[in-house]
Amino acid sequence: MRIGVLAKRTGTSVPTIRYYEQVGLLRPAARSGGQRIYDNQDVRRLAFVRRCRDFDYSIEEVRSLLSLMHGEKPCTEARDLAAGHLAGVRRKLAELKALETAIASLVKECDASCAGGPASACVILQTA
Amino acid sequence: MRIGVLAKRTGTSVPTIRYYEQVGLLRPAARSGGQRIYDNQDVRRLAFVRRCRDFDYSIEEVRSLLSLMHGEKPCTEARDLAAGHLAGVRRKLAELKALETAIASLVKECDASCAGGPASACVILQTA
DNA sequence: CTTGAACCTCAAGCCGCTTGAGGGGGTATC
DNA sequence: GATACCCCCTCAAGCGGCTTGAGGTTCAAG
Structure with missing residues (x-):
């Protein structure tokens, strides 16, 4: 192709x-x-x-x-690489969950108070 | 300061x-x-x-x-912006969870079979 | 045999910074 | 008041991970 x-x-x-x-x-x-x-x-x-x-x-x-997958390096190296990433992924996951909660509240608050006024609800992000 | x-x-x-x-x-x-x-x-x-x-x-x-926070634009705009981000964040969250699972298994599999051989376990990422 | 889409290379641009060169400000010590 | 030292300044270039654009080639259909 x-x-x-x-x-x-x-x-x-x-x-x-x-x-x-x-x-x-x-x-x-x-x-x-x-x-x-x-x-x-x-x-x-x-x-x-x-x-x-x-x-x-x-x-x-x-x-x-890729080089690990092609067996060009010992398995322990793959393990270390993966373990390192696992830690990073978990950190990011925690942050993202917090962010999701924060944004969801923001949306709700906007929905509740959208009388066309200024968006003071955005202040929520300040304490996320 | x-x-x-x-x-x-x-x-x-x-x-x-x-x-x-x-x-x-x-x-x-x-x-x-x-x-x-x-x-x-x-x-x-x-x-x-x-x-x-x-x-x-x-x-x-x-x-x-920032300009929303200073009340220079209508609230609905803040809501739309936030809602858009919420969707994105949720998508990323789902992906990250899948990734976490995949990498965790990879680490386990490496731990189990680390006789110094090639890291075929990385194949796990291919189906994450 | 022509048209038009899909391909090619090479160079430059974009975002969100970081790094480096070369020089000025502020203060504590001799 | 000269020396040393650190923090500050501006301006320019570099980096990662692409995207965009100019200008030219290949291929399949009509």
Whole structure:
């Protein structure tokens, strides 16, 4: 398949795919008349990269995960990497929950007092 | 107080404070002999900005929230802004929970099978 | 054989900072 | 009042992770 198809299948923009190749997250694609050609393995690899990026892993970290997945490094390293991320994810999770609560109250308060006046309810964020 | 003190009190770097002034999130500070001088109101304003940024509001959105707080726009606008963010936050929350589960299993699996072999357990992330 | 979409490369731009160079202000000590 | 020291100043460039744009090529359909 060509790059546009890969883009659609993975929900990635075409320039982003080229960028990923450039920074080494995707292997240099096979070419046909200058155009990049991809297969299902590429779809899976890119999907993995996408998920990692959605989860805010940096490019560098994704590279590291990829090499771990391909068994190029000892298992303990994978464990450490994962454990580190787990801690980070839990921290972020806690923050997000607090944020959700705060915003939900804000919305409610706005709903209650939206007489068109100024939005003093926003003050809620100050104590979130 | 001078900029270094403000920085410490709000957990912000000094250059970031100057940057916020530059992009209009903080009003141009009073000066004494060329040096910026801040008061408690500035501390509160900056703390608010910091919290918004921690929650991934863009500079533009923070500007908007600040003007809402100062009553320069109708309340409904605050509500819409907040409601939009609430949706986003909930989406991210769901994803993060899934990720937490996935990584936790990964760590466990590594602990169980860490004989120094390759980290095939990372495959877990592929189906997170 | 032409049209038009999809592709190519390369360069520059964007956001939200951080880092660095080169210099001024304030105060405590000699 | 000279020295030392730290904090402050401005301006410019750099960075991560893309997106956007200019200008040209390839391919499939009519």
